[in-house]
Amino acid sequence: MRKYGLTFAVVAALSVGALSAGTAAASVLAASHTASSGAGSVGTSSSARSTKKKAAKKRAAKKKALRKCNKKRQTKRRKACRRTVSRRFSPKRVIEPDRPVKPTAPVATIDVLDDYYSPNVVTIKSGESILWVWSDLNHDPHEVNLIDGPAGVKRDEFRTASAPAAQFTFTRTFTVPGTYHFACSLHVNMRMTVEVE
Numbered sequence: 001m002r003k004y005g006l007t008f009a010v011v012a013a014l015s016v017g018a019l020s021a022g023t024a025a026a027s028v029l030a031a032s033h034t035a036s037s038g039a040g041s042v043g044t045s046s047s048a049r050s051t052k053k054k055a056a057k058k059r060a061a062k063k064k065a066l067r068k069c070n071k072k073r074q075t076k077r078r079k080a081c082r083r084t085v086s087r088r089f090s091p092k093r094v095i096e097p098d099r100p101v102k103p104t105a106p107v108a109t110i111d112v113l114d115d116y117y118s119p120n121v122v123t124i125k126s127g128e129s130i131l132w133v134w135s136d137l138n139h140d141p142h143e144v145n146l147i148d149g150p151a152g153v154k155r156d157e158f159r160t161a162s163a164p165a166a167q168f169t170f171t172r173t174f175t176v177p178g179t180y181h182f183a184c185s186l187h188v189n190m191r192m193t194v195e196v197e
Helices: 002-015 021-070 075-089
Strands: 106-113 116-118 121-124 128-134 145-148 169-174 178-184 187-196
Touching (some): 116 187
Parallel strands (some): 106 128, 121 187
Antiparallel strands (some): 128 169, 178 187
16 A cells, blocks of 8 residues: 555656655655554454454353253252353452551550569450550660460560660560460569450
């Protein structure tokens, strides 16, 4: 198409002396653009037609399979067959990746004071957080250390990395229900219990 359009434009330019080279070039470009845009629209419509044909074939196959199910005599088998057909012809679900759990605001605050936690018994729900706050008035270093907890809980995840004396906070989220026993390894009597419902 382009070849013939180019030839036609050149012949027209030569036969009519009034046409300038710029006008001939513009007509050549216009002819080539029309030819290429027409070809593109044909490709788009053919792909749309093929998609519609596939969808029509899928609907016809589903109807045929359901007719076979309806011929079954027993109700249970008929229902099971229909379920199988609907699963087979249903659109595939896209499984989204797991989203990270957003940390929640602490529901309880524990004061870490010299030789005791205040309060030393706390009850929370699964998924909630606790905040430990070291008092500025402390003289001795203290830590939070999980001594005993529910099965599957890693003790290292519920332990401070160091034993600060003051100006320190520690937050943890409890996802496994059960009883958690904490202590400061530097002070034997410094203990606390967290009940997670």
